Amino acid sequence: MSAAQKTMENTVTFDLAAAPLRELNATLQGLDASTNQTAWSVHNPRGGHAIAVGLTAPIAVTIEGHAGYYCAGMNDGATVIINGSAGTGVAENMMSGLVHVKGDVSQSAGATAHGGLLIVDGNASARCGISMKGVNIVVKGNVGHMSAFMAQSGNLVICGDAGEALGDSLYEARLFVKGSVQSLGADCEVKEMSAEDKTILVDLLAKAGVDAKPEEFTRYGSARKLYNFHVDNAGAY
Amino acid sequence: MNETHLPHIPQTKPRYSATFDPYTISEIERAAATGIYDIRGGGTKRKLPHFDDLVFLGASISRYPLEGYREKCGTDVVLGTRFAKKPIHLKTPVTIAGMSFGALSGNAKEALGRGATAVGTSTTTGDGGMTPEERGHSQTLVYQYLPSRYGMNLADLRKADAIEVVIGQGAKPGGGGMLLGQKISDRVAQMRNLPKGIDQRSACRHPDWTGPDDLEIKILELRELTNWEKPIYVKVGATRPYYDTALAVKAGADVVVLDGMQGGTAATQEVFIEHVGIPILAAIRPAVQALQDLGLHRKVQLIVSGGIRNGADVAKAMALGADAVAIGTAALIALGDNSPEFEDEYRKLGTTAGAYDDWHEGKDPAGITTQDPVLAARLDPVKAGRRLANYLSVLTLEAQTLARACGKSHLHNLEPEDLVALTIEAAAMAQVPLAGTSWIPGKNF
Numbered sequence: 001m002s003a004a005q006k007t008m009e010n011t012v013t014f015d016l017a018a019a020p021l022r023e024l025n026a027t028l029q030g031l032d033a034s035t036n037q038t039a040w041s042v043h044n045p046r047g048g049h050a051i052a053v054g055l056t057a058p059i060a061v062t063i064e065g066h067a068g069y070y071c072a073g074m075n076d077g078a079t080v081i082i083n084g085s086a087g088t089g090v091a092e093n094m095m096s097g098l099v100h101v102k103g104d105v106s107q108s109a110g111a112t113a114h115g116g117l118l119i120v121d122g123n124a125s126a127r128c129g130i131s132m133k134g135v136n137i138v139v140k141g142n143v144g145h146m147s148a149f150m151a152q153s154g155n156l157v158i159c160g161d162a163g164e165a166l167g168d169s170l171y172e173a174r175l176f177v178k179g180s181v182q183s184l185g186a187d188c189e190v191k192e193m194s195a196e197d198k199t200i201l202v203d204l205l206a207k208a209g210v211d212a213k214p215e216e217f218t219r220y221g222s223a224r225k226l227y228n229f230h231v232d233n234a235g236a237y
Numbered sequence: 238m239n240e241t242h243l244p245h246i247p248q249t250k251p252r253y254s255a256t257f258d259p260y261t262i263s264e265i266e267r268a269a270a271t272g273i274y275d276i277r278g279g280g281t282k283r284k285l286p287h288f289d290d291l292v293f294l295g296a297s298i299s300r301y302p303l304e305g306y307r308e309k310c311g312t313d314v315v316l317g318t319r320f321a322k323k324p325i326h327l328k329t330p331v332t333i334a335g336m337s338f339g340a341l342s343g344n345a346k347e348a349l350g351r352g353a354t355a356v357g358t359s360t361t362t363g364d365g366g367m368t369p370e371e372r373g374h375s376q377t378l379v380y381q382y383l384p385s386r387y388g389m390n391l392a393d394l395r396k397a398d399a400i401e402v403v404i405g406q407g408a409k410p411g412g413g414g415m416l417l418g419q420k421i422s423d424r425v426a427q428m429r430n431l432p433k434g435i436d437q438r439s440a441c442r443h444p445d446w447t448g449p450d451d452l453e454i455k456i457l458e459l460r461e462l463t464n465w466e467k468p469i470y471v472k473v474g475a476t477r478p479y480y481d482t483a484l485a486v487k488a489g490a491d492v493v494v495l496d497g498m499q500g501g502t503a504a505t506q507e508v509f510i511e512h513v514g515i516p517i518l519a520a521i522r523p524a525v526q527a528l529q530d531l532g533l534h535r536k537v538q539l540i541v542s543g544g545i546r547n548g549a550d551v552a553k554a555m556a557l558g559a560d561a562v563a564i565g566t567a568a569l570i571a572l573g574d575n576s577p578e579f580e581d582e583y584r585k586l587g588t589t590a591g592a593y594d595d596w597h598e599g600k601d602p603a604g605i606t607t608q609d610p611v612l613a614a615r616l617d618p619v620k621a622g623r624r625l626a627n628y629l630s631v632l633t634l635e636a637q638t639l640a641r642a643c644g645k646s647h648l649h650n651l652e653p654e655d656l657v658a659l660t661i662e663a664a665a666m667a668q669v670p671l672a673g674t675s676w677i678p679g680k681n682f
Binding site: 021022025026029049050053054056068069070073074076088089092093095107108111112114127130131133134149150152153169171172227228229230231 | 271272273385386389390391392394417418429430431432434435436438440444445446451454455457458461462463464465
């Protein structure tokens with residue numbers, strides 16, 4: 001019996017208890033933009049690593065359970081739904097597409113991602129959005145310490161609280177926090193919420209299905225004091 | 238008595254302190270004036286135990302040599318034979334080390350690709366992503382996977398011939414990258430998603446993994462992303478070579494790249510370059526020992542770098558157990574870096590040809606370590622590529638000459654037994670006997 005089975009709803013289910021990871025990823029990576037087989041369901045992920053990485057076709061993959069490290073890594077156009085929690089580096093370096101985690105995520109969620117949207121219904125651990133390069137991230141719960149460290153561009157929306165050193169060494173990413181911030185990192189400061197910021201925030205809240213108003217959020221960004229080396233900032237290097 | 242008839246008293250000549258020598262004094266003055274550490278390019282400049290401290294024994298009554306130019310002496314190397322579906326096959330074991338577009342001009346990157354391709358070897362991207370020019374002119378291109386992930390994307394990852402996970406480099410083990418604002422041009426800024434003109438700092442740790450257990454999972458992901466085709470290199474700065482090599486192998490590396498403290502950098506603090514890491518001479522044998530202890534010597538290939546200058550260095554590194562070497566600084570010199578042709582301009586920059594190391598300032602008269610379009614245009618990538626190809630050929634021919642003299646029909650057949658050391662330090666580090674003795678310090682008494 002094959003690990004992949006097509007259901008009445010035209011969804012192909014793939015059982016990772018019956019077939020190796022390589023087979024799953026090779027199958028999904030082998031689909032092109034014109035594929036008609038757009039719905040996939042992965043069963044028994046059992047915390048496995050590197051599930052559904054490197055997808056480039058406009059397909060929807062639902063993972064029924066918890067995923068390990070780097071789930072949906074380098075995603076470029078696919079929708080990946082995780083009906084569970086995800087380990088370190090979910091959607092790392094995503095280029096485009098949507099990754100939606102229904103549970104919590106571990107460290108470095110959305111790390112270095114260039115585009116797309118990452119939604120986390122639960123909490124995110126440390127370094128959420130580290131070195132992000134254009135991705136949009138919405139975390140409905142809290143984020144851990146050093147989130148948005150060296151974040152370059154994109155938007156990080158935190159509907160709960162943020163841990164220590166939020167936005168340390170921040171470049172041009174926008175941070176929006178509804179709850180409290182334990183501390184700001186070097187060169188991160190409160191910014192006035194501009195009309196453009198509001199538009200971005202309203203759009204992301206709507207896409208993530210968050211019932212909140214932009215006025216409830218505080219906008220943070222880079223003070224740009226560390227952009228060029230200066231003796232007066234030596235303590236921050 | 239008339240003073241004019243006093244006997245002449247000789248004056249002592251001005252004497253510089255060995256501790257506070259003129260360079261040290263100038264550095265104290267510079268630090269006092271600016272309040273910030275000195276940043277420069279290149280590798281360590283201090284004298285270190287190096288390959289010059291070793292000599293080959295050559296053939297004698299008990300060994301017979303191969304006939305130069307007549308008998309075959311192979312130079313090829315296959316990298317990535319452990320797990321990769323598509324190992325890379327190079328005609329010479331001299332590869333081009335990672336150097337970024339950003340640190341180098343587009344013409345310089347093109348010239349590196351041209352030169353490497355002409356002799357059948359590989360070149361390597363750097364902390365800035367892959368440019369179409371570089372991919373187009375490099376038959377075999379290694380794509381570096383760095384902490385910053387600048388320019389990292391799936392399409393380029395799949396275009397690469399191999400992937401090099403960079404954990405550290407010899408010039409700055411434990412340190413991140415640096416590219417000062419003068420070199421963040423529009424194109425560099427766009428490739429790195431950064432504002433133009435800022436002093437760009439790269440992280441020293443990867444953003445989504447720490448430690449060898451995580452690295453194993455990261456390598457799994459990279460293989461899954463690329464259909465298990467690409468050889469995965471792991472590059473470390475030479476610090477604890479035995480354990481770093483063992484851990485890289487444990488994590489699943491196909492190739493370990495070991496960079497000694499002579500290895501160059503585009504921009505790093507002087508104090509870092511000169512005071513962190515160990516010479517490549519001291520690093521090779523422990524790394525080889527780790528591979529041998531794991532039963533994987535020659536199965537996981539070892540590339541070493543850091544101060545490789547000539548075919549003798551190549552041959553000695555390989556005799557100590559490396560499968561291949563990488564060059565960076567020497568390749569730039571072959572392109573034209575520090576050429577006396579630009580002496581007048583070097584003097585205007587307060588330096589001289591042969592000593593220019595302010596690669597971070599973007600004012601390179603040779604047009605290599607710059608993003609200034611006027612300066613960059615000075616480097617003809619075709620001619621510079623030819624110079625590099627010539628130089629790579631010389632390295633290979635020289636290494637063959639020495640291997641034949643030792644009676645070896647392939648560079649990989651060179652072995653530590655072919656070498657002796659001229660100094661006690663080199664004997665201890667390279668673990669070969671002091672010349673004329675059977676003494677290897679630390680091994681036998």
